[in-house]
Amino acid sequence: MEERTKSVLVVGFNTRPLALSLKNAGYNVYVVDFFGDLDLYPSVEDSLILINELETDYKTIIGSYSKLLLEFTIQMLKKYPKIDFLIIGSGLDDAYEERKTILNEIKIKNYKINSLNNDVETIENARNIEYIHNLLKINNFKVPLTISYNNFGSYEGKIEFPLIFKKSKSAGGLNVDKVSTYE
Secondary structure (H helix, E strand, O other), X not given: OOXXXXXXXXXXXXXXXXXXXXXXXXXXXXXXXXXXXXXXXXXXXXXXXXXXXXXXXXXXXXXXXXXXXXXXXXXXHHHOOOXXXXXXXXXXXXXXXXXXHHHHHHHHOOOOOEEOXXXXXXXXXXXXXXXXXXXXXXXXXXXXXXXXXXXXXXXXXXXXXXXXXXXXXXXXXXXXXXXXXXX
């Protein structure tokens, strides 16, 4: 008896790299993607592409894309209820409620799909800079002085400049500034 090929639903802002890797590993790949790059299509069995489905562009829906990814993911789950695995990629990084809604939909509908992501609580902790900083310090890792913006004023006169200022919710080198004086 021949085993059927395992299937994966990949959801995210740019699913192309993951979809290609999964296709090359022998999976049937389904995606909910924001952009729908042309080189995505040979790697997937089916797709829902936000900007195509809504006939819009990035600037128009930037503030609501996480909710739209949620809606399209639920559509794809209804269309393919026997998909084996779910991978949520970039685009829903901090969209905890949307992630919970997707997982709840899977549970309510009794889909057999297995989420390959960490649970939402683990993701929240991993993205919480203060939590990670404290965890590292407790375990005797050397970490630079880290101060939340809310507590910055209480350190006036106690901090050496220059320093690096980074938003707590940013990625890579985005929103990173060198500050030379307290002003």
